[in-house]
Amino acid sequence: xxxxxxxxxxxxxxxxHYVPHVSIDCAILGYHDQQLKLLLxxxxxxxxxxxPGGYIKRTETLVEAAARIxxxxxxxxxxxxxxxxxxxxxxxxxxxxxxxxxxxxxxxIPDGKSNWLLDQTISVxxxxxxxxxxxxxxTDFFSSDCAWFDIEKLPGLxxxxxxxxxxxxxxxxxxxYHYPIGYNLLPRKFTLTEIRALYETxxxxxxxxxxxxxxxLALGLLNKLAEKRSIGAHRSPHLYSFNKTRYNQALRDxxxxx
Amino acid sequence: xxxxxxxxxxxxxxxxHYVPHVSIDCAILGYHDQQLKLLLxxxxxxxxxxxPGGYIKRTETLVEAAARIxxxxxxxxxxxxxxxxxxxxxxxxxxxxxxxxxxxxxxxIPDGKSNWLLDQTISVxxxxxxxxxxxxxxTDFFSSDCAWFDIEKLPGLxxxxxxxxxxxxxxxxxxxYHYPIGYNLLPRKFTLTEIRALYETxxxxxxxxxxxxxxxLALGLLNKLAEKRSIGAHRSPHLYSFNKTRYNQALRDxxxxx
Numbered sequence: 001x002x003x004x005x006x007x008x009x010x011x012x013x014x015x016x017h018y019v020p021h022v023s024i025d026c027a028i029l030g031y032h033d034q035q036l037k038l039l040l041x042x043x044x045x046x047x048x049x050x051x052p053g054g055y056i057k058r059t060e061t062l063v064e065a066a067a068r069i070x071x072x073x074x075x076x077x078x079x080x081x082x083x084x085x086x087x088x089x090x091x092x093x094x095x096x097x098x099x100x101x102x103x104x105x106x107x108x109i110p111d112g113k114s115n116w117l118l119d120q121t122i123s124v125x126x127x128x129x130x131x132x133x134x135x136x137x138x139t140d141f142f143s144s145d146c147a148w149f150d151i152e153k154l155p156g157l158x159x160x161x162x163x164x165x166x167x168x169x170x171x172x173x174x175x176x177y178h179y180p181i182g183y184n185l186l187p188r189k190f191t192l193t194e195i196r197a198l199y200e201t202x203x204x205x206x207x208x209x210x211x212x213x214x215x216x217l218a219l220g221l222l223n224k225l226a227e228k229r230s231i232g233a234h235r236s237p238h239l240y241s242f243n244k245t246r247y248n249q250a251l252r253d254x255x256x257x258x
Numbered sequence: 259x260x261x262x263x264x265x266x267x268x269x270x271x272x273x274x275h276y277v278p279h280v281s282i283d284c285a286i287l288g289y290h291d292q293q294l295k296l297l298l299x300x301x302x303x304x305x306x307x308x309x310p311g312g313y314i315k316r317t318e319t320l321v322e323a324a325a326r327i328x329x330x331x332x333x334x335x336x337x338x339x340x341x342x343x344x345x346x347x348x349x350x351x352x353x354x355x356x357x358x359x360x361x362x363x364x365x366x367i368p369d370g371k372s373n374w375l376l377d378q379t380i381s382v383x384x385x386x387x388x389x390x391x392x393x394x395x396x397t398d399f400f401s402s403d404c405a406w407f408d409i410e411k412l413p414g415l416x417x418x419x420x421x422x423x424x425x426x427x428x429x430x431x432x433x434x435y436h437y438p439i440g441y442n443l444l445p446r447k448f449t450l451t452e453i454r455a456l457y458e459t460x461x462x463x464x465x466x467x468x469x470x471x472x473x474x475l476a477l478g479l480l481n482k483l484a485e486k487r488s489i490g491a492h493r494s495p496h497l498y499s500f501n502k503t504r505y506n507q508a509l510r511d512x513x514x515x516x
Contacts, residue, residue, distance in 0.1 A: 019279050019346075019378055019380060020278070020279055021277050021278055021279045021280055022279055022280060022346070022380050056346060056380070058348060058378055059348055060348065061346060061347045061348070062344065062345075062346040062347075062380070065346075083343060083344060085341060086320065086341060086344045086382045087320075088277075088280070088314060088319060088320040088323075088382070089319045089320075090316060090317055090318065090319070120277055120316055122277060122280050122314070122320070122380075122382070124344045124346070124380070174432075174433075174436055174512070175432075177435070177436075177514060178432055178435075254428075254432070256435060
């Protein structure tokens with residue numbers, strides 16, 4: 001939504017094209033070099049930061065809507081998106097913090113007049129993991145700012161988005177034990193130390209140095225390459241790559257990794 | 259909803275008290291004595307079986323709504339309910355199968371006239387596990403039948419409910435590795451064979467006879483009792499009970515069980 005005219009049309013007639021009362025919010029996690037970040041935006045009608053979100057077109061599936069919302073707001077495309085939880089507490093909107101004056105000015109709808117965007121909304125949460133060093137962020141008419149934040153140094157978020165982030169991390173960490181991860185987040189050839197660091201950063205805890213890589217190898221997810229990386233006089237660890245067939249199979253069927 | 263008058267009021271004015279465009283569907287799993295069943299209902303306007311479902315009051319949280327729906331439709335109360343996925347494909351309603359004649363007759367609303375119950379709906383799925391031998395089922399004005407079906411012998415379901423059941427089982431089985439289960443599903447004192455049978459029935463696969471109970475014991479979830487059960491001349495296995503403190507802690511914090 002790049003213009004004010006487009007936004008006003010959305011406010012006035014959007015309920016004809018979008019499903020009212022249901023929104024989508026996306027916790028987009030960014031990994032790079034042992035850092036985990038979260039993408040946050042500012043919108044025109046709230047003071048603080050929140051997760052990027054939007055509405056579902058009446059012709060879209062939920063995951064199509066989530067992919068479009070992420071793409072439109074952030075420029076990130078072809079992202080792995082996973083639904084984690086739906087949020088519907090009646091008080092989740094915290095409408096008191098809403099800037100009714102800005103709303104009235106931009107939309108032409110007086111404060112207090114009913115509008116589909118102001119009615120009770122249940123939100124479907126999606127999470128994603130991408131490499132934040134490969135993204136190019138951009139804002140639009142509705143979102144005034146967009147930035148990556150260190151997961152350990154998040155500001156307090158608007159609405160129920162603090163809870164959403166907590167639940168997104170919880171689900172992501174649980175699913176790490178059941179689905180492979182790393183493709184697109186690691187270089188094509190990587191060391192066991194690098195893949196362990198990825199898991200440790202995402203899980204937010206240390207893993208057993210000797211056991212953990214053995215499990216990935218036992219599952220057949222990794223190919224050991226003949227090539228080594230030279231990182232010092234007496235240190236040249238083996239390089240590995242993903243076995244893409246086994247990786248895709250594991251994504252489809254699930255694994256048990258402990 | 260026990261009377262036709264109540265139902266008509268719900269059809270005409272329900273959108274004022276319930277959130278339109280959002281429903282809840284519940285996959286209620288029943289375990290008893292190594293059998294796993296699923297609760298299905300028939301409603302007045304569809305020919306086939308479907309999951310029990312309903313709408314969310316504007317004053318309720320999602321889990322409160324799910325609990326009320328299950329209670330109203332099935333008489334089951336105080337059930338562990340877990341959200342598993344939200345379903346929103348635009349074609350999920352299969353409105354073609356809808357009995358428009360019955361609808362027009364019962365509601366007084368002519369076929370083709372718009373109504374909040376006939377508009378596009380996104381549904382939040384919850385699953386639960388209960389002991390089916392302890393439930394007393396009942397129907398109401400809207401649901402004409404209600405019964406337990408063996409999980410291996412389900413009929414084809416209406417709407418997208420086949421997919422919902424598949425996803426509910428998938429999530430339940432994944433979560434079995436991360437949350438304890440068995441309280442209220444096993445007798446207060448049970449053998450290791452009985453708890454393994456519970457897990458095997460829920461997971462739909464065999465578990466390692468020697469390793470599996472060791473893991474539950476290592477997690478401190480079970481208390482070994484002095485008492486034994488006599489089941490034959492040379493067979494008197496030890497009895498166990500749940501360590502309720504550790505059990506509740508594990509429910510809250512999660513575990514990793516492989």
